[in-house]
Amino acid sequence: MAESVADLHARRAPSPIARLCISAFTATSAVGRGNAATLTALRARASGLSRNDFGPQPVDTYIGRVEGIEDNPLPQHLKQWDCRNNRLAWLGLNQDGFMSTVDTARQRHGPTRVAIVLGTSTSSIGATEEAYRSLDNAGRFPQHLLNPLIHTPHSTGDFLRHALSLDGICVTVGTACSSSAKVFAQGERLIRSGLADAVVVGGADSLCGSVLFGFNSLELVSHEQCRPFDVARDGINLGEAAGFALIERALLEPNGTGPTLLGYGESSDAFHMSSPHPQGLGARSAIADALARAGLSADAVDYVNLHGTASRKNDEIEAQAISDIFSRNTLASSTKGWTGHTLGAAGILEAVITLLALEHSFAPGTLNTTRLEPDCPQLRIENTDASLQTGMSLSFAFGGSNCALLFGRNA
Amino acid sequence: MSTSTAYIEGVGIWSERLPAWNTASRILRGEIAAPEEPAKRPSPDLLPANERRRAPDTVAIALAVGSEACAHAQRNPSTLPSVFASTHGDLAITDYMCDTLASTPGLISPTRFHNSVHNAAAGYWAIATGSTRPYTAISADRYSFGNGLLEALVQAQSDNETVLLVAYDIAAQGPLANVVKSTGRLGCALVLGCQPTSNTKHVMQWQLRESEEQGDSINSAKLARTENASLVAGNAMAPALPMLEAIARAPGNIVCAVGPKMGLELELAPMNEYSFRSVS
Numbered sequence: 001m002a003e004s005v006a007d008l009h010a011r012r013a014p015s016p017i018a019r020l021c022i023s024a025f026t027a028t029s030a031v032g033r034g035n036a037a038t039l040t041a042l043r044a045r046a047s048g049l050s051r052n053d054f055g056p057q058p059v060d061t062y063i064g065r066v067e068g069i070e071d072n073p074l075p076q077h078l079k080q081w082d083c084r085n086n087r088l089a090w091l092g093l094n095q096d097g098f099m100s101t102v103d104t105a106r107q108r109h110g111p112t113r114v115a116i117v118l119g120t121s122t123s124s125i126g127a128t129e130e131a132y133r134s135l136d137n138a139g140r141f142p143q144h145l146l147n148p149l150i151h152t153p154h155s156t157g158d159f160l161r162h163a164l165s166l167d168g169i170c171v172t173v174g175t176a177c178s179s180s181a182k183v184f185a186q187g188e189r190l191i192r193s194g195l196a197d198a199v200v201v202g203g204a205d206s207l208c209g210s211v212l213f214g215f216n217s218l219e220l221v222s223h224e225q226c227r228p229f230d231v232a233r234d235g236i237n238l239g240e241a242a243g244f245a246l247i248e249r250a251l252l253e254p255n256g257t258g259p260t261l262l263g264y265g266e267s268s269d270a271f272h273m274s275s276p277h278p279q280g281l282g283a284r285s286a287i288a289d290a291l292a293r294a295g296l297s298a299d300a301v302d303y304v305n306l307h308g309t310a311s312r313k314n315d316e317i318e319a320q321a322i323s324d325i326f327s328r329n330t331l332a333s334s335t336k337g338w339t340g341h342t343l344g345a346a347g348i349l350e351a352v353i354t355l356l357a358l359e360h361s362f363a364p365g366t367l368n369t370t371r372l373e374p375d376c377p378q379l380r381i382e383n384t385d386a387s388l389q390t391g392m393s394l395s396f397a398f399g400g401s402n403c404a405l406l407f408g409r410n411a
Numbered sequence: 412m413s414t415s416t417a418y419i420e421g422v423g424i425w426s427e428r429l430p431a432w433n434t435a436s437r438i439l440r441g442e443i444a445a446p447e448e449p450a451k452r453p454s455p456d457l458l459p460a461n462e463r464r465r466a467p468d469t470v471a472i473a474l475a476v477g478s479e480a481c482a483h484a485q486r487n488p489s490t491l492p493s494v495f496a497s498t499h500g501d502l503a504i505t506d507y508m509c510d511t512l513a514s515t516p517g518l519i520s521p522t523r524f525h526n527s528v529h530n531a532a533a534g535y536w537a538i539a540t541g542s543t544r545p546y547t548a549i550s551a552d553r554y555s556f557g558n559g560l561l562e563a564l565v566q567a568q569s570d571n572e573t574v575l576l577v578a579y580d581i582a583a584q585g586p587l588a589n590v591v592k593s594t595g596r597l598g599c600a601l602v603l604g605c606q607p608t609s610n611t612k613h614v615m616q617w618q619l620r621e622s623e624e625q626g627d628s629i630n631s632a633k634l635a636r637t638e639n640a641s642l643v644a645g646n647a648m649a650p651a652l653p654m655l656e657a658i659a660r661a662p663g664n665i666v667c668a669v670g671p672k673m674g675l676e677l678e679l680a681p682m683n684e685y686s687f688r689s690v691s
Contacts, residue, residue: 014570057516112621112672121528125505132509132586140589151590152499153529153550167621167672171558172550174500174529182547186562193569194413195561195619209512214524216517266545268537270489274525282543398525399534401546 013288016295019260019408020188021250023198024101026092027243027352029339030064034095039356042364043383047338049225049237054207056133059216062225063207064239064340066091081159083127083150085120089159089204092242101246102164105198115169115196116160117187119180119203121344123172124155126208156204168196174344177307178266179203180243181347181395181403185264187247202244205344211238218274226310226341228334229319229379230369233310239340243348245355259355260408262296262390265289269400276314280321282402283307283394287325290392290404299327301406302388303363304378305350307396308334309341314396319376331386332378337367347395351405354391358409361387415568418682419613421484421602422658423476423577425453426595428642432479438639439659445639452596457539465522466535468581469501472598473532474539477577480600485610486573488540491602492566493575495533495548496559498647499583499591501526506585532579555580556651557669563603564617564675573604580647594645599655611682613661622666622674 026034030048031041041048049062066088074082074090093099105114131145140146149155157172173179173186180203187199215221215238222235247261267289269282276283291298304326306318315334322332335353342349357363363384366372372379393405422432427449429435437443453475455466466474473495481488499505504527511519525531530548537546551558556578563576579598583591604611643649650668654677657665661679668674 125509128505128587129509129512131590132513135513135586139586141586146590148590148592151587152552154498154552154555157550158552161670167670169558169561169619169673170551170554170670171562174548174550175533175546176528176530185545186547189562189565189569193565195565209516210508210524210527213512213516213519214508214521214527217519217521217524219521266547268534268543268546270537270541270543272538273531273534274521285543397530398528399530399548400537401530401534 013292017188017192017263017293019250019262020191020247022259022261022355023246023248024096024098025245025352025355026096026098027241027349028066028092028095029241029342029349030066030239031338033091035356038353039360041338045367047225047367049340054212055209059212059221060223061221062237064237064342065207066240078159078163080147080149081155083124085124085126085156085204085206086159088206088240088242089156090163092204092244093163098244102200105246105248106166109197111165111167113168113197114166115187115190115199116157116166117171117173117183117199117201118157118160119173119183119344119347120156121174121176121179121205122208122210123153124150125210126206127151129209164200175401176397176399177343177346178395178397178401178403179344179347181351181393181405182266184261184405185266185403188261188264191249198246198248200244200246203345203348204242205342206240207238211343220311222310225368226336227368228308228310228336228366229315229373231371231373233312233315236309236311237340239342241339241342241345241349243345243352245351257410259358262408263290263294263406265404267402269402271400274398276317276396278317280317282400283318283321283396284325286402286404290406294406296390298325301326301330301390301392303354303357303391304330304332305354305391305393306332306334307394308336310336315373319373319379322378323376326378328377330378331363331380331384333364333366333380335364337369347403350393354393354407358388358391358407361385363388414616414618417564417567417615417617418604418607418611419601419615419658420486420604420608420610421480423479423483423600424655425472425475426597426643432483436659439656445642458535467501467504467526467531468596469497469579470532470535472579472596473577474536476598476600477536477575480575480602484602486602489542490544491575492544492572493533493536493546493577494559494563495530495546496555496578497529498550498552498555498580499593500529501531502581502583502587502591502593506587510585553650554669556648557667557675560667561669561675567603567605571605573602576601576603578648578651593647595643597643597646597648599651607682613658614680614682616678618676620674620676621672
């Protein structure tokens with residue numbers, strides 16, 4: 001009896017949600033610090049990718065490295081959390097007035113009523129890798145790295161709680177490359193349940209040996225700059241990024257302006273740890289659920305920022321799903337030719353790019369690509385100036401975790 | 412904040428001295444002694460035969476406790492959204508990755524690399540059970556269990572779902588063990604519903620409270636109330652034990668910390684036939 005009800009639950013479409021207001025957003029990646037630099041690079045088609053010079057014995061590939069992390073240690077009161085990932089998060093927090101918007105929300109709602117939901121894949125593991133490279137004669141971590149705060153997946157979430165002086169719910173989502181997309185879903189649920197009045201959502205993932213050598217071991221890394229959706233694409237480039245958004249209940253005034261979260265969809269492929277479902281089953285149901293929560297049809301989506309890693313399989317399966325689901329008028333592109341694949345930060349970085357696209361009536365195209373995957377008329381190489389009311393961002397991950405986010409231009 | 416109600420339909424647990432809920436619940440009630448002989452690692456029977464032996468400990472334990480809780484609840488695992496909580500993920504793989512990167516980075520095993528993601532156990536669970544429902548994988552340092560439980564309760568309440576919660580941690584290994592404190596292996600799972608059913612075992616009232624005055628102590632003060640629970644007190648997921656004790660000994664109240672200034676107040680009562688009739 002219980003099972004048949006549960007089976008029904010499994011098939012039902014999710015109920016529509018009330019849209020949430022996005023009071024602030026920002027991203028920092030290889031193309032620059034903050035939204036203005038990101039937009040400028042997208043418009044100028046200036047890639048942030050460079051030859052891999054990260055760490056000892058660098059893999060022969062290109063990376064999206066954020067300049068200046070090494071020269072920007074954390075301020076004195078946050079020194080305990082000092083490591084590459086938390087420096088990158090700090091760099092990201094300090095753009096576009098994001099900290100002051102959070103401060104205003106903290107004063108308005110109270111420090112326990114503003115939650116933090118942070119996505120990351122490898123968090124501060126770069127610090128653990130460094131400790132293993134510099135063990136003392138007894139096989140112990142060197143003194144400056146004997147610090148549990150920087151050797152755990154929640155390191156950056158904990159850092160943010162202190163950096164933003166917040167006392168509410170603070171949790172890390174670690175679902176690999178969908179992490180900082182799923183934070184919007186978890187944040188929306190916290191607000192809908194009344195457990196938070198505002199949520200800082202976002203992600204930070206920094207370059208480290210684990211991902212550079214790990215993806216290389218899976219033969220997924222390109223020796224050239226990545227070419228998403230190109231028929232001759234031959235792999236991904238890794239990158240690093242930090243980005244954040246503040247989501248709050250939308251104001252009731254009918255003339256409210258500013259971007260909104262309209263819907264989200266989450267699913268799992270139940271297929272393979274490191275390969276996508278051959279028909280993109282999970283991707284399709286995540287897209288369908290995002291549309292259902294927004295109460296919109298696929299025709300209403302003006303722009304889709306694709307996962308588009310430039311791996312052979314992902315792009316083929318994703319292009320097929322996009323051409324099946326969306327109208328020919330929908331513009332779709334991958335921006336990983338600018339930033340590389342920023343893994344656990346890709347969700348928030350590409351959510352911010354989608355929000356910038358809506359705000360500036362500008363759909364970025366696809367960089368480095370010359371011949372597109374056939375039979376997907378939505379794909380664009382060139383940038384397009386067009387009025388965009390709704391935009392979707394897609395993130396897919398190892399372990400078959402998928403997330404689709406749908407944003408609106410005005411409240 | 413108002414009080415919400417959730418319904419515990421199933422429980423799963425595994426550690427060397429608390430090897431299944433049937434036994435563990437009696438041990439936690441003090442009815443029987445914990446077994447002298449530590450149990451062998453559970454076999455991840457859900458996986459194909461060739462993957463069982465080399466499955467990471469975290470995966471084997473998560474799959475075992477998830478299966479046990481779903482069987483206890485008489486739920487088909489493929490129908491449930493799930494929340495996987497782990498403080499540190501697979502510490503043995505972290506040790507392997509960092510050790511190999513320091514010596515022979517070009518020889519990283521691709522399988523171990525994709526098993527190093529925090530959602531590896533969740534991903535294997537979805538594959539093994541054929542569940543296309545959403546899962547998430549979270550971490551929140553010593554508040555990992557509290558935040559996993561909270562997210563499962565929030566999903567059950569806000570989306571009218573029955574949700575599987577799986578929580579686990581294993582021992583730190585290698586040089587990392589000097590810095591990250593976790594010993595032994597512990598996994599537990601709960602099936603949490605939003606409505607009473609004929610399979611409901613316990614009713615749970617819950618409320619998220621600001622508990623500033625108690626600070627960090629709300630975590631440790633409630634730990635290991637029985638000697639038996641202290642069998643795995645060194646594990647990073649030990650903050651789950653008071654909850655498991657409370658279920659075994661219901662009725663009762665506990666506070667489960669979700670942060671230094673936030674606690675989940677839980678009031679548990681067995682779901683007897685009378686209360687089932689009265690709420691349905």
